[in-house]
Amino acid sequence: MWETLAQAVINGLLIGGIYALVSIGVTLIFGVVKIVNFAQGEFVMIGMYISFFLATQFGIDPLVSLVVSMPVLFLAGVLIQHFLIRRVLGPNDMPQIFLTFALSLLLLNLSLMLFSANYRTVHTFYSDEAWHIGGLYIPVAKLIAFAVAMALSGLLWVFLHTTDLGRAMRAASQNRDVAMLMGINPNRVFAVAFGTALALAGAAGSLLMPFYSAYPFVGQVFVLMAFVAVVMGTLGNVMGALVASLMMGVAESLGIQFVGADSGLIVVFALLLLTLAFRPSGLGARRGR
């Protein structure tokens, strides 16, 4: 019993690390640029395809291809922010929602056309490996993904708290208008925030590739969880999104284990409802606000 429980928690934490990379991206964009990026999942998908093609064409390990997928998606993020998002920022939310939603549909159908609906996997030497400790096991590929995800989240935290640009981003996220008055260049801050968020999605894609299949709809699987985590961890709060993602992973795993294999999401949404009922602004909200 304890063994099963411990295993379920391990499984949940490991997949929660991936959810975290996706949800941190969403929450960062929301916090700084104040838009909801519905296309975040599609950028995870693009990250996966980048890793897939680098692995099959050039024999590059998916984890190594992180150094390609992250810069490529960062650049894509900066360009999308500059040429698309910047034009719809304004008092009205609707154009922003339509824009990112259209972007999601466009990328999804474009990849269907280019790559077809087939599942593509990369088989690395550690894909099927696992460490056995007592009666428990830890899949190597997922452990690496989790470790890198946590390291990247840590780096982002350091960036946000110690660099000028990072502080500017946090300032913009706390109060955009005052930040502008203090001389922060919004376009630059927004572009970096959007680029960073997409780079994280790309990282998630590359980290997933050794143990998950790439296909055009793959982003949708992860983005749902990410949105739940973002809401639960308070919109715009990076730390909140990270903690909530890990919680969601564990909740899903426990749900499958102890409620029913088709009930993972039921537990997740029940938890979300409870959180919203008792702490409407999420777990990451400061008290008294």
Added chain:
Amino acid sequence: MPPSHRGNAMTGDRKPSAINNAAPTKASRTKLNRRKFLVKTGGVLAAGAFGAVPLRGWAADPINIGALYPSTGSMAQIGVGCVAAAKLAVDMVNEAGGIKSLGGAKLNLIVSDVQSDTTVTRTETDRLISGNKLSAIHGCYASALTLIASEVCERAHVPIITGSSSDQLNKGRTYTFTPFARASQFAKAQLQMAKLVSEQAKVAVIFENTAFGTSTSNGLKELAPGEGVEIVMFEPYSAGFTDASPLINKVKASGANTLFSLSYLNDLILIVRTVKQVGLNIAINGGSGGFVMPDFYKNVGKAAEGLQGVAHWNHDVNDDAQKVNVEFKKRTGEFAFEYAGGLVAQTFMLADALERAASADPKKVREALSTLDVSSGFAAMAPGGKVKFGPDGKNVYGRPVGVQWQNADLASIFPKEDARAPLMKT
């Protein structure tokens, strides 16, 4: 694709008439234009004559066979392989001298893309039948599409022969022929295979909570007691999960020695990998469909070794099948999967029927198909080795074959009569 002769005649007709209309506007050059006119019209007459001769059909007219397969969309992967097999089959029949009773007439394959879509399947089948003089149709591999194509064929009185396994195709239809094992037979074979692994078969059934998963799993549940198989776990899961670990944890706790996974490819890959990671010693039966395709091994790699499944055809059933496999491999680089090999057999069944009917008339071809009875040659290369259709269009000898992934290839291991390799213990 319309027949080429007719197409040529039409375009030949149009071009000169446009020049003809333009001619009177330039009055000063009437003579030249008249000459031009004569040359052009002469060309039209000649083109018309050339076009018309083969259409009259006094010589060995080619016999049109329609092929309905999804070569685009979500089912394209298997569909494209089917088209390659259909072309191979037609080449084989034609190289062997065509249909002798019709003066050595060649088969002419007319391929139509049904785009993995039921609505497109209906319109494409209609278009294929109304636009061409067809003797028979084969397709569409996927049951959802085949059911619709079959309905259209029934109404148009054109026989359709298919590798689809849906039992519904054998209900109230007279122009639909299914030479291979039916879905209901697959479940039974899977349960019997569980007993190959252990006399005391304890099976865990996990299935995605969709129509496909629920109906197939219920079939297994009903048949299990009769086959002496105990089902120790029966669990639906949400298709498209991110992590199979919790599910496999449950399988481990159930104490099963065989796992039936009724899943689509992506989930199945995750499940197989997780079983390996957990180090769980359990026989896995992945069923049919995507599991018995070359792509499955490419995706899963060595972890696929020893996995079992069921198919309606396998390339090692007999020597003829082996020959087809070699040729298919040469053309596509992959071994002949169940639908590909089955399709070659189906084309030879059609050739046999055409030979006996001595007519390209679809109604006569249907008559001949209904009295088909073969036990040798390419038409009979199927598990069981014989084909004869009952009144419901079902091959009375049809049965599935149990297969196992061995050395990156699919080996037939069940039943005894069809086994070509021993069961590899995992």
